[in-house]
Amino acid sequence: MKLSTKGRYSLQTLVHLATCKENCSIRKISEATGISSGYLEQLMIPLRRAQLVVAERGVNGGYRLARSGITCHDVLVASEGDFHPAPCKECEKNGLCKTHQIWSLLQHTVIEFAKDVYIEDLASHLVESGTGGGI
C-alpha cells in the first residue's frame, strides 16, 4: 500500500519549499528533489488551487508556501483528491458489505494521523540533519 506518486512528490515539494526563505524556482525545486521540471509544473496546479503554494512572476519569482501550519493531510487532499482506499461508493453493496468497515477504518487512521504532521516540522528535521535545501 503506497501513496500515489503525485502525493509523495507533492509532499517532497512542500517540504523543500518550507526550507526556502525566498521564492524558489521550479529548477531549484527540481535540483533538490530530483523531480523533473515538467512534472513539478503539473504538481503545482492542484497545490496552487488549494492555496497551499503561491507563484510569483518576475526576476525573483518562483514558488513559496502560501501560509504556515500546512499539514500532510492538506497536501494529500490537494494532490490525491479524496484518497479512498477502496472504490466503495461505486459498489452496489455499499452499506451492507462488512469489509467496507476495514477500509473506512484505514482511511480514518491515515487522515487523522496526517492532520497532525506539519510540513514545517518535517522541514526543520531536514535543516537539523544539515541537508536543508534553500537556507
Added chain:
Amino acid sequence: MKISTRGRYGLRLLVDIVENGGNGPVALSTVAKRQNLSEKYLQQVALLLTRGGFLNSVKGSGGGYLLKDRAEQILIYNVLDLLEGSISFQEEDAEKESPIERIIRLHFYAQLDQEIARVFESLTLADVCKADWFTYEI
C-alpha cells in the same frame, strides 16, 4: 492510497467463508454468485490465502475452502499484509532516497505505519464479521 483488487476481494472471500462455512467447505462458485465477483479471480486469491496459511482447500465433490484457524485468531493486519504485498507506506528502496525522502520516510511514513499497526493490532476476522463494529462514511 489504494487497496488493490486482490486485497478487497480477498477480504470479501474470507468474510463470506466465515458467514457461509458453518456446514463445511465453501465452493468458490457460490461465493462468486453471492458476492458478484469473478470466480476465476477468486481462485487466484484463494490460492494465495491458502499458501499464506489462512485457508485450507478441500478437494472433491462438496469441496471448497475452509478457514485454517478460527476467525477469532485471524488478524486483519496479517491478511492485508499478505494480500497487498506489504501494508507499509515506506518505499522498499531506501538506498536511493534523497535527503527529503529520508526525512519524510522517518517522520511520516514510518510513523504512519506504526499507527496503522497499533489501530489494527487486535482486529480479527471475527470482529469484522460482527455487524457494524465501526462505521465512518467514506
